[in-house]
Amino acid sequence: MKKAVWISFFFALVVVNALAEAMDYFANVQVAMFYRLTFVLSITVVAAIFAGSTLLVSKLGAERPMSGQFRPREVLACLEMKKTRCTDGAVAGLLGIQRNDLGRILGPKRPASSWVVSASTHRPTGYEQDEMHPDLYQNEQVIDSPEDLKKFIYACRKKQSA
Known part of the structure; x- marks a missing residue:
């Protein structure tokens, strides 16, 4: 600058x-x-x-809650804990950002961020095999809407606090 x-x-x-x-x-x-x-x-x-x-x-x-109540780190941790993939549009919608900005917010390609996938392929976009989480395809479920992701995060929070 x-x-x-x-x-x-x-x-x-x-x-x-x-x-x-x-x-x-x-x-x-x-x-x-x-x-x-x-x-x-x-x-x-x-x-x-x-x-x-x-x-x-x-x-x-990078780390402020975008929509007021969800942090990117929390979303990734919950997806990894439940071994569930989620579309990039659902994550962007939940965080209140544009889909194009999601890569910058999530940071470098790594296994923890590979849970965020393309809606059309259900695979992480541009990831090499060694950058993907080993359990990525263990679960068939793919969350595809911000509303479903919000419910998923709330359930994850309840489980963590119990």
Whole structure:
């Protein structure tokens, strides 16, 4: 993110100076250095705020409950405990995220995250055999809706607390 801020700063500096030189040349208007610096600093502040907020969102997004009550880690642990596969659409729906963001949220491909599968093939997408859990196909059941997954997680919580 630091690189993006510096690139924005230097880009703003070049653009502001080019505009000021063009005004000097074509309109015979002297642009004060104060205005040049003010514009460059405001562009830099906007770039820093954007970069900082992007970094903050990416850091906080991984482990906060997306829909308010479920964490990705809890979903994976429950699926592994019950040795049950679940479609990526059901998990994304439960967490309140887009299906495209699910891979980033679940992290690197590993046996624990291989319980999340494609709806069409019921296999984890893009996984090699050594990245899949050995018990992945032990259970025929595949959860395919967020509502069913929610019930499944609640049952898992009850079993863990008992």
